[in-house]
Amino acid sequence: MKNLDLSQPIDRDINKNEQVLRKVFENTDDIIFRKFEAGNTKLKILLLYVDGMTTKEAISEYAIENLLMGLNLEKAQNMSRAQLEHEIAKTSIAVLEIQVLTTLEECVDKILSGETVLLIDSCNKAIMLSSRGWPMRGVQEPSAETLIRGARDGFNETMKVNISLIRRRLRDPKLKIKYAQVGKRSKTDIAILYIEDLVNKTVLETVEKRINNIEIDAVLESSYIEEMIEDDCYSPFPQIENTERPDAAASALLEGRVVIAVDNTPSVLIAPAIFVSFMQSSEDYYDRWLPTCAIRLLRYIALPIVMLLPALYVAVTQYHPNLLPTQLSLYVAASRANVPFPPYFEALLMELVIELVREASYRITSPVGSTIGLVGGLVIGQSSVEAGLITPLAVIVVALTAIASFTIPSYNFGSSLRLIRFAFIVLAATFGLFGISIGLSFLTIHLCTLKSCGIPYMTPFVSFVENKRDLKDTIIRPRINNLVRKPDYLHMEKKERKNV
């Protein structure tokens, strides 16, 4: 491929073009070369497409027939690009998207994208007929973000379907979409969506610049993009949000954030993402506000449990038993009497078991997965206590931690917290409560350093007086009527939600 210069204009000799293209697609049996003659002068025409990626019916039955009948092929040979486009537009061609191509490189790109390319002899231009069509998954409920109340549709692997799902929710001409392509080999389509008068221009420029700077051979999932555009790739915390829900993406757009849709990926990316956004779920705005406040509060209570409970168990039993009420302290001491392992080993062992069970249940089909969870939870926990390997309190602590971890709405964020939990257990085993305090201080420093597309990750907590309005929609969820302004942290021009 390197020896062939595809950037040159298309040759007037169709045979030469065919030769080059056959060389390019050597040993590529799914590329269909269909050559035929048309018109009074028996003009040679070459039709190229990828078998399985095109809707053949649309092309053969309607488009080509109409094109060949309506277009004066002899005249087309000497037409300019604009003239040819004009002439094609005049025909009654039944294909919506048509483009005139001037180089073989363009032809190759379009063919591989699922379009059909038509080369005409003695004409140094090719015609692209939109014919993308492949078997795709329907619009289904996203399994990772199920809700009790709310829309059931979710994104699928086709970017254009995903964009249309967002468009259905935002019929605003200010919703802009910019296309880009990333991946030297995969040439993955990417769409950057934003609402023109809401988006923070600096954030948008940052996202665009970072996407344009990506140099990689292939993008197979949106996580590739996520990793390459985030501010700190060494941080355990996600700095870009992802969702499979069109309503969540639409809501992010309305907040002035940027949505990045990646082809072949059933989830879109949302930037910037702050700490608070990972603690919120779409459902928060669909249920009544008062119960939602309680649920949000519950999540914030679960957050320290997920991170710290096993570490606190280790610190208190190992270093500070005097902290506990006397009766509990005596019970812990009695239950620990027959356990051969120190508390930190107990905690690490049980956490490891829980992670093994969790990982195993993800890898196998769902009915068996839940059985594995039950077996892991009941049998291993019960047997370990009976065998005297761990104390019942350790089982309670680990089980409570595992349950609390499911209340964190974002899977990515939850995984980060689970990872940090192990660091806290080690710190607690080394320095007790002092270690936990130092760990928390270190974590706070790290979170305060972190940014997402230039926006401080801990907004609005890091400047809670200046951003006091943003605090309103963090730990509690106010009434929709009270959410009269959009978030301050994005420095939007239009902040009012009413009278837009």
Place this chain on the structure above:
Amino acid sequence: MFNQDITPYQNFSILVLISFVLQSMLMPVLLTGVNGPEGWISVLIGAFLLFIAIKAVNKALKNHSEDTIISVSDKLFPKYISKLIGIYYILMFLTVNSLIMKDFAEQIKLMMMFRTPLSTIIITILLTAAYAAKKGIHTIAGITNIVFLTSFIPYLLIIVFSTYYADYSNIFPLYPPDAEGILRSVPNAALSFFGFSVLLFSNSRVSVKEKNLKTNQLYLMTSTLLYLASYLLIIVKFGTKEAANLVWPFVSIMKFVNIPGFFFESTEIVGLCLQITLIFTSICILAFFTNLAMQETFKTRENGYFIFIQIPILYLMAAGLPGMYMMFPYIQIPIYIISGMNLLIPILTACAAYRKYKRSI
């Protein structure tokens, strides 16, 4: 990309927090300095002096709002004087930071980590603080705000619950006052408002500089109220005589916290955990401003790497210094000197700036 300066309120929280930590550390000096429950008068006199100083410094240095005290003195005084001022602030910050660290490490050792060597505790604190100091003022301001919300307010609330069984008659008699003791304790009270020395640096990093005077005054008022409340709380709780013997009055107060329904046996450890984050944040703040003072004195472009110079110095000073309780008998003279210098340097600089301004018009 976005404004990297701190907001006025972030400045306010930095100043209040650092002052609170110094006030709690120097509280025993105030309690022993005045023979009677009138220490609060020293606090008020100290606050009044600083109120005037803050107003004078903010007004006179209005044209130098982008400068720290060191860079202003560089423009107003001969080079060697500005260098001396810079070196004074570096040494002063280092000394205060090492004292806080030592005091803090001793509290942790005594209350939590009986078998861990003091040096291990110090080095752990230092390394974590170094991470914060290297990240810049935005991070420092961020953690201060978060600590303010998550630790400072709960810590104050816990202290409030210690007023159970307090003897409010301990704040009497007010007459006859120990006038000599009150006056002798004024420098100590003034030094406890350590935010005054920090604002000479932090004000230059605030995004809305017009609000500096208001923020500084608000800080002084808040800090004075906290100082007065803490002092009176200790007095009503322990009485003058017993309070004079306390090494860590706040830790002692925690032992008497009585929160209805609170099931932990030793509340002082819970309080100490919150205190750890407060003191730790103040160590980060001081380490950052030492870096900044070094940057201004030695005229370098970047200040983050100065922390690597600070780490061994702070470690040696903290490890080498005796504990605060051992220093109480000898600390009065250094407090007079540092307190005097901290007040004198900004006022002289402000006078020089004012004279220059007058001449220019």
